[in-house]
Amino acid sequence: MVIKSPQDFGAGILFILFGAIGLFVGSDLTFGSARNMGPGYFPMIICGLIALIGVIVTVKSLAIEGPAIERIQFRPIIFILLAIAAFGLLIAQIGAVISSILLIMFAAYARRGVNLVETVIFAVTTAALVVIIFVYGLGQPMPVWWGR
Known part of the structure; x- marks a missing residue:
């Protein structure tokens, strides 16, 4: 067995593991049927599909040439996680518009x-869409501006 695409092989194995863990954790929930779905129906179907995708990607990695596994880049991981954490901490204090703009500006780095x-153009457009969709469209109870 020769792995022709190490990146796909690793991703496939992770998909299989996540799907299997989800199936194991959800095994205590009642599955039900398509007509009378139990609380475990949807999670089990999704986890099964995730594992199936993992099998397909893993098999593909054995047949088709692909890139090697790259070195982990910590800069994107750190900036994205910090941007999301800052958004979650700030939205209640400074509102959806400013916290969305800060999220995009920080994550861009x-x-x-x-x-x-x-x-800046992307951040302002995203902030406008956040307000239109979540505050006005879906009626989510979040402040739009600082102090409101």
């Missing part, structure tokens, strides 16, 4: 060579 104008 997960990659090198950030275009500031492009990032």
Whole structure:
């Protein structure tokens, strides 16, 4: 057995593991049927599909050439996690608009060579969509602006 795509092989194994863990954890829930779904029906179907995707990706890694596993890049991981944590901590105090803009601005620095104008346009557009969709469209109880 020759692994032609180490990246796909690793991803496939992770998918299989996550699917198997989900199936194991959800095994205590009542499955039910398509007509009368139990609390475990949807989670078990999703976990089974995740494991199936893992099997497909793993088999594909044995047949098709692909890239090697790259070295872990910590900069993107750190910036994205910190941006999400800051958003969660700040949204109640400074509102959806400002915290969304800060989230995008901070997360943009997960990659090198950030275009500031492009990032500001994306951040403002995303903040507007957050307010339109979540506050007005779905009626989520979150402040829109600082102090409101």
